[in-house]
Amino acid sequence: MHKNVFSEGRRRQLQVVSVATVFVVVAAVLAGLVAGSINTLTATADAIDDGRARHAAAGALQSLRKQLGATVRDNAYWDDAFEQVNSDGRVGWTVENWGSTSADYPLYDTAIVVDSRNVPVIAYRNGTPMNVAPAQFFNNFELLLKAARRAGPTDPIPVHFVHSPAGAALIGAAAIQPFARDSTIKSEDLSVLVFAKHITPAVVAEVSKSFGIEGLSLDPHPVAGRLEAILTDVEGDKVAAFTWPSQAPGTKSYAMVASGLRAAGAVLVIFLCGIAIVGVVTVRNLKASESRARSRALRDALTGLLNRAGLLESIADTSAEANSNNADIKLHFIDLDGFKGINDAWGHHVGDELIVAVAHRLTETLPETAIIARLGGDEFAVVTVEDPSLPASDVGHRIQVALKKVFEIGGRTIEIGASVGVAISPSGKIETVELIRRADIALYRAKDLGRGVTVDFEAGFDDDTNRQAVLEAQLRTTLETGGIDVSFQPLVDAKSGSICAVEALARWITDGGDNIAPDVFIPLAERSGLIDQLGLQVLRKSLQAAAAWPAIDLAVNVSPLQLKNPRFVKQVIDALQAADFEPSRLSIELTEGVLISNPEQARRAIDGLKAKGIKIALDDFGSGFASIGTLRQFGFNRMKVDRSLIAALDHDQNAGAVLHATIALANALDIPVTAEGIETEAQAEVLRGSGCDALQGHLFSRPVSAEQITEAYFVNSSRAPREDRSAA
Ligand code: C2E
Ligand code: MG
Ligand code: MG
Numbered sequence: 001m002h003k004n005v006f007s008e009g010r011r012r013q014l015q016v017v018s019v020a021t022v023f024v025v026v027a028a029v030l031a032g033l034v035a036g037s038i039n040t041l042t043a044t045a046d047a048i049d050d051g052r053a054r055h056a057a058a059g060a061l062q063s064l065r066k067q068l069g070a071t072v073r074d075n076a077y078w079d080d081a082f083e084q085v086n087s088d089g090r091v092g093w094t095v096e097n098w099g100s101t102s103a104d105y106p107l108y109d110t111a112i113v114v115d116s117r118n119v120p121v122i123a124y125r126n127g128t129p130m131n132v133a134p135a136q137f138f139n140n141f142e143l144l145l146k147a148a149r150r151a152g153p154t155d156p157i158p159v160h161f162v163h164s165p166a167g168a169a170l171i172g173a174a175a176i177q178p179f180a181r182d183s184t185i186k187s188e189d190l191s192v193l194v195f196a197k198h199i200t201p202a203v204v205a206e207v208s209k210s211f212g213i214e215g216l217s218l219d220p221h222p223v224a225g226r227l228e229a230i231l232t233d234v235e236g237d238k239v240a241a242f243t244w245p246s247q248a249p250g251t252k253s254y255a256m257v258a259s260g261l262r263a264a265g266a267v268l269v270i271f272l273c274g275i276a277i278v279g280v281v282t283v284r285n286l287k288a289s290e291s292r293a294r295s296r297a298l299r300d301a302l303t304g305l306l307n308r309a310g311l312l313e314s315i316a317d318t319s320a321e322a323n324s325n326n327a328d329i330k331l332h333f334i335d336l337d338g339f340k341g342i343n344d345a346w347g348h349h350v351g352d353e354l355i356v357a358v359a360h361r362l363t364e365t366l367p368e369t370a371i372i373a374r375l376g377g378d379e380f381a382v383v384t385v386e387d388p389s390l391p392a393s394d395v396g397h398r399i400q401v402a403l404k405k406v407f408e409i410g411g412r413t414i415e416i417g418a419s420v421g422v423a424i425s426p427s428g429k430i431e432t433v434e435l436i437r438r439a440d441i442a443l444y445r446a447k448d449l450g451r452g453v454t455v456d457f458e459a460g461f462d463d464d465t466n467r468q469a470v471l472e473a474q475l476r477t478t479l480e481t482g483g484i485d486v487s488f489q490p491l492v493d494a495k496s497g498s499i500c501a502v503e504a505l506a507r508w509i510t511d512g513g514d515n516i517a518p519d520v521f522i523p524l525a526e527r528s529g530l531i532d533q534l535g536l537q538v539l540r541k542s543l544q545a546a547a548a549w550p551a552i553d554l555a556v557n558v559s560p561l562q563l564k565n566p567r568f569v570k571q572v573i574d575a576l577q578a579a580d581f582e583p584s585r586l587s588i589e590l591t592e593g594v595l596i597s598n599p600e601q602a603r604r605a606i607d608g609l610k611a612k613g614i615k616i617a618l619d620d621f622g623s624g625f626a627s628i629g630t631l632r633q634f635g636f637n638r639m640k641v642d643r644s645l646i647a648a649l650d651h652d653q654n655a656g657a658v659l660h661a662t663i664a665l666a667n668a669l670d671i672p673v674t675a676e677g678i679e680t681e682a683q684a685e686v687l688r689g690s691g692c693d694a695l696q697g698h699l700f701s702r703p704v705s706a707e708q709i710t711e712a713y714f715v716n717s718s719r720a721p722r723e724d725r726s727a728a
Contacts, residue, residue, distance in 0.1 A: 023276035027269055038254060038261065045250025050227055056211040057229035057242050064207070068172045068197060069157035071107045076174035076193040077153065077181075085113060085121065085176050085191045094122045098193070103127020110169070110196035113176070116189045118145055125166075138171060138196065139163045140234050145194075147234065148173035149187040161231035161239040164198065168218060168231055168240040171196040199231070199240070207242070216244045300374040302352060303359035311373035311381050315432045318371065322385055322428030329425040331435050332382040332396055333443040334362075336403070337417040337451040339378035344593065345625035346412070353409045354416070365402040366395065381439070396420045396454035404452065419446035420454040441465055472528045474510055475521060479533050484508055486541045487703035490712075491555070491674060491696045494688045499713065501553035501587065503696065504542035505703045506534065526561050535562045536571055543579035543586070545706035549713050555587040555617065563590075563601055569608035576612070583613040587638065591619050592626035595634055606634055617674070621662075628665045639666050641692070643677025649686055656686055663690040 075081060075098065084093035090113075098111035102124045112134045113121040123130040135141040139162050147158040151174070159172035175190035197203070199218050208216035218240055222228065226243040233239050254261075298310030306314060315331065322329050336358065343351035355378065362372050362380060371383040384395050403418040421443025425435045438457040445464075446455040478484060488502035508516045525531040539556050546554040562568050576583050588609060595602045606616050617638035618631055622645040631639055641659065648655035663673045675687040678697030687695060 023272060023279075027272045030272075031265060031269070034265065042250035042254045045253065046246060046248045049247050049249045053213050053227060053244060053247065054229065056213050057216075057227075057244070060207045060211040060213070060242070061229055061231065064170055064197075064203075065159040065172075067107060068170050068195060069159045072157050072159070072172040072174045072193060072195050075195070076176045077179050078176075079178045081176050081193070082178045085115075090121055095124070098122070098195075099124035099129070100127055108195035108197045110171075110194070110198075112194040112196075113191055114145060114194070115191045118142070118192075121191065132165075134194070137164050138169070141194075143234050144171060144173050145192050148192045148194075149175050149190060151175070153177070153181050158234070160234040161199075162196070162233055163239055164196070166198050167200070168220070169196045169198040204242070208244075213242075213244050214247060216242055219243045300376075303356055303374050305359050305363075305380075306371065306373035308373070308375050311371070311375065311383070312432055314371045314373070315383060315435065318383060318385055319425065319428035319432065322425070325385075325388070326427050327388050328386040329428050329430075329435070330384045330386060330393070330395060331423050331425070331439045332384075332399065333375075333421040333423075333436075333439040334380040334382065334399055334403075335419045335443055335447060336378035336380075337419060339416060340593065341625045342414060342416065344595075350409055350412070350414075354407060354414060357407045357409060358403065358416075361402050361405075361407075362399065365398055370395070396422050396456075400452055400454060417452040419443060419449075419451065421446050421457065422454060423457040468524070471516070471521075472524060472530075475508070475524060475528070475530060475534075478508060478510070479530055479537060482537060482541075484534060484537050484541075486538055486545065486706070488542070488545070488706060488709045489696060489703035490701045490709070491553075491694045492700045494693050494695050499552055499709075500694055501555055502546065502549070502709055503555040503589070503703075504538055504546075504557070506538045506557075507703075522559065526559055531559045531561050532565050532568075535559060536575065539572065539575050540579070543575055543581045545709070546585070547579050547581055548706075548710055550582075550585075552713070553585045553587055553615075554581075555589050557589045557619065560591060560593050560598075560602075563605045564598065569605055569612075572609060572614065573612055576614075584615070587615040587617050589617045589619040589640065592621075592624045592630065595626065595630060603634060606636075610635060610637075628662070628669065628671075631666065631671055632669055636671060638672050638674060640674045640676050640696075641687075643697075646675055646677045646679075646683050646687070646697070649683055650680075656690075659686065660690045663687075663692055667691045 081097070084090055084097075087093075094111075094113045098113065099122045102109055102111040103126055110123075110125045110130075112123045112130075114134075115121055120134055123134045130137060138144070140160075144158060144160065144162075151158060157172050157174050159170065162169050162171045171194065173192050173194040175187055176193050177185060177190055201218075204216055204218050208214065218231075219226075219228075219242075220240045222241065223243045226245055228241040228243045230241045231239045298306060298313060300307040300310075315329070318329055321327075336354075339351065339354070342354060355374070358378075358380065359372070359374060362382065366372060366382060367384070369385065373381045373383075375381055382395060382399065384393060386392060399418060399420055403416060407414045407416070421439045421441065423430075423435050423438035423442055430438075438461075441461045441464075442455045442457040445461060446453045449455065485507040487505045487507050489505060490499040491501040491503060492498060493500045506518050506522065508518075508521050510516060522531070522534075525534045535558055542554055542556050546552075565571075572586075572588075573583075575581075576586065590602070590606075609616060615637040616635070617640055618626060618634075618636045619640045620642040621631075621639045623642040630636075641662065645655065645659055645662075649659070666673050672694070673692045674694040674696060675683075675692040676696040678684050678687065678695050678699045680699060683697075684695055684699055
């Protein structure tokens with residue numbers, strides 16, 4: 001049981017942990033995905049912008065080349081130019097057209113013309129003649145001239161970047177020729193026009209502006225962390241590079257939104273954690289309320305012990321365990337002795353407290369492994385698993401000893417005891433329903449045997465149960481054929497000794513000739529719902545017989561269960577009328593149980609009977625809990641002192657005083673007292689002296705047949721009839 005509780009808690013813990021883990025993992029994956037996406041977004045935006053800038057830079061270089069190429073072409077493929085450079089006035093013409101324009105022409109700052117032997121005709125830079133030979137000023141100058149001469153009229157003009165003492169420059173060259181060159185003109189005979197433009201800071205600024213490349217600069221050497229577009233010479237070698245910083249718009253955008261994103265992320269995480277916490281709490285609450293509901297369904301509200309359903313479940317669980325361990329299960333059914341009386345006498349709250357106290361005592365007494373349940377009312381059950389390596393436990397005995405000790409409830413000292421029925425399921429192999437049936441039968445047997453007994457179920461009990469069933473069937477047929485007999489036991493007047501009344505006592509001799517005692521067949525009739533029929537049969541037969549004895553009264557016993565029948569009073573009255581019997585001669589004997597368990601019902605019936613003049617006697621006074629107060633409360637006309645009190649006179653010195661006081665008290669309240677079970681003259685003497693006005697017992701007569709009463713009545717009405725042992 002403890003193990004179950006533990007594993008339930010552990011299971012719940014694991015569930016909470018796994019739910020939390022799932023949430024943490026989901027949150028981490030989500031955060032990872034978002035961060036990854038943002039990174040990709042940033043990097044992609046950066047890469048796209050870098051690409052655009054590279055493209056723009058390449059475009060700028062291309063455009064610079066094209067521009068220079070077009071300028072060189074326009075000037076070199078010109079009929080006038082061809083004519084002039086091959087004339088004597090070539091220096092003047094070239095200076096005027098190209099040398100001097102190099103001063104301020106935006107497309108070139110250097111203009112050089114070489115003749116067919118590559119001897120410079122003019123070499124101007126910034127509008128003035130250069131003081132250095134062009135081939136020294138520009139790297140690979142000869143190569144460029146060669147390329148210019150090699151290029152056909154429709155070929156692209158060779159344009160390259162080049163080193164010069166003034167820095168990097170763009171240089172292009174073309175052979176000077178007529179616009180429509182004919183094949184007679186040989187390239188090697190041609191002069192060559194060279195334009196160059198230095199990549200000055202102004203040029204760089206212009207490119208930066210026109211092509212939208214921020215932070216552009218010209219650097220001869222690579223600069224770490226900057227993007228670059230390489231300027232190559234005629235041989236494809238690096239001259240310098242345009243470099244510029246990556247604008248990294250993604251990174252910048254990210255930097256701008258990062259704090260917002262982080263805040264959103266934090267909010268998301270808090271939100272998810274919130275959901276996780278709420279979820280976990282909700283799940284836990286649901287589990288808790290489910291387990292509360294479950295435990296309510298399986299537990300007894302008063303004691304907190306398992307209830308019947310809980311017991312069934314526990315037996316099933318335990319059986320499975322016992323089966324694998326080869327251990328025996330012992331089921332103990334416990335019924336408190338005398339509990340009903342306590343409930344009746346002191347009320348349900350005391351009864352409830354006693355039940356709780358019993359539950360505590362069982363829990364304290366029994367080993368922790370024992371399963372304890374309350375099945376309802378004053379019935380408990382205990383399940384133990386026998387350790388196969390130990391001698392059989394005697395839980396039944398321990399229960400008896402524990403419950404025999406007094407209970408202190410609300411200042412009262414209460415003594416009860418218990419009847420225990422035990423059934424064993426070897427290796428847990430007996431079905432729960434069958435095990436319960438056996439424990440139930442054993443308990444019945446224990447109760448039948450009297451108080452404080454433990455009975456182990458035996459196979460033979462089933463035969464008894466069958467016998468009970470047979471007996472019940474027999475009783476049913478006997479009743480149907482009116483076969484219940486009535487014996488009459490005289491009550492004698494204490495003073496005169498003459499018969500004043502008879503008590504009708506039911507008698508049943510079966511077809512097989514067995515004389516079954518009322519103590520057996522009355523409870524049987526009560527259990528099987530035959531008591532109304534039996535009671536009525538006894539009443540009718542007694543009235544019929546007693547009609548012949550008009551001077552004496554008739555007492556008839558009535559079971560408490562008969563009072564539950566709402567037609568009971570009417571049936572009695574009808575029977576009186578049918579027998580033409582004077583109601584005031586009839587006395588109904590009731591035992592106390594019904595008075596307290598169903599006081600309203602009892603009062604209604606008593607009042608109904610008394611209203612017709614019928615007298616009511618309280619039977620077996622002193623055997624239970626009824627007090628003199630009870631007698632008065634219900635308006636009893638007579639009290640019958642129980643046989644046990646009379647018998648006590650023989651061995652208990654105080655018994656006489658108790659009896660005396662009891663009878664005196666009843667008499668003081670004007671309630672006459674009958675003493676029953678008088679067997680000796682000594683007893684009769686005490687009772688006469690105590691104030692009993694009627695005496696009953698074997699001393700005067702055993703119960704006898706109606707005929708014997710008639711005989712005694714008519715032969716000598718002052719004497720009790722002769723004893724007839726066969727009828728007793
Ligand atoms: P009860 O009403 O207290 O009846 C008195 C019982 O005491 C009778 O037992 C009677 O035979 C016995 N008795 C009388 N004098 C003596 C004596 O001197 N010594 C001893 N030892 N016993 C004596 P019985 O007839 O066996 O009846 C037992 C109980 O069964 C009755 O107790 C009554 O409660 C119940 N009973 C009998 N007949 C009926 C009936 O028709 N209806 C109902 N509901 N109960 C009945
Ligand atoms: Mg009686
Ligand atoms: Mg009695």
